[in-house]
Amino acid sequence: MARGRPSKKELILSVARELFAERGYQGTSIELVVQRAGVSKPTVYNNFPTKQVLFEEVATQLLQEAEAARSILASTCQDDPISGLMGAFKLIASQHDQLTIYRIALGESHKLNEAKRLTDAYEESLVSWCCEWLRTSGRSDENLHFIAIALCREAILIPVLFEREESLSTDAEAVLHQRLSSVFGLY
Template sequence: MARGRPSKKQQILDTARSLFADFGYQGTSIDLVVQRAGVSKPTVYNNFSTKQAMLLELLPQMLGEISAARQQIDNDTEMVAGIIESFRQLVQRNDWLAIYRIAWGERHKMEPEVYAQLGLLEQQQEQWIGQWLEEKQGCRPDSARLFMIRALCREAVIVTTLSAQLPDYPALERQLASVLIV
C-alpha cells in the first residue's frame, strides 16, 4: 500500500459513513457504496459481509469521536450550558446525527451486536451528564433525574433537528434549570 493513502477498507468505511449521513441506513446500498468508493463489489464483500458489518465497524469509531468532543466542553462552562452543548454537538455534524437517526428509526432491525452498539450512544450521553453534574453540583444525580435530563434534551435538540426545525435553546435552558434545582 502506498504511504499516506487510506486502505481500501477505510475508503469503504469513509464512503459508507458519508452515505449513511446523506441517505440514511436504508437509503444506502452496497451497490451505492461500491460506486461512490470506486472499488469493486468483491473488494467490499472481502472486507464486510453485510451493510450492518460496515455500520458495526463504524460505530465504535464514531462513538469515540462523540465522546471525545463531549470531553472538550470547557470545565468553566456553566452547568446547564454544558449539558445543552453536549447535545448541540450531536446535531452539528450530519454523520453523528445519522447515527441518532439510525438508533431511533432502524435499531429494531439490527443484529444484536449492532443494536447494542447503538444503545451505547444514549448510555454514554447519560454517563457524561452524570459526571458533568457531579463535578458541577458535588453529587451524582439519581437515575430518574438523569433520564429526565437526557429525554428533555433529546426531544428539544435532537428530535427537533430531525424534524427540520430549529431547537429553542433559551426555552430548553429554562426547563433544564428547573429540573436541576436540587
C-alpha cells in the first residue's frame, strides 16, 4: 500500500458509509459496495463477513466522530450552555452521514435488532452528553434537561430529517435560544 492511500478496508467503509447515507440499510447491498468501491466481493467479505458487521463498523465510526465533535463544541461554548446544547444538534443536522443513524432508526431499525441497538446507542450518547453538559453548566434539573433536549430535537433535527427545511433561520434560532434560556432561568 502506498503511503497516503487508504487501505481497501478504509475504502470499503467509506463507500458503505456513503451508500447507507444515500440508500439506508435495506437499500444498501454488498454488491453495491463492491461495485462502487471497485473491489472484489471476497475482499469485502474478508473484511466484513456480513452487511450487518459492515453497518456496525460504520455506526461505530459515526458515534466516535459525533463524540469527538461534541468534545470540541464543549471547549468552544463553555460560557454559553444553551449554544452548546443547540450546537450538538446542529452538528448532526448539518452532516449528511451523521443523519444516517437517525434515518435508519426512524425507518428501518424495527427490522434489524442489531441496528436498533446501535441507533439507540447513538441517541443515548447524544442525550447523555447533553445532560452532562447542562449539569456541568449548573443546570441540574432532569425535567428541564428533557424539555431542552426535546425542543432542540424538534426545532433543529426533525425538520432536517423530514426534509422540511435545511436549517433553522437566524430568527428561529434566536427564538429557540431565548426559549431555552428562559427554561433555565437565564433571562
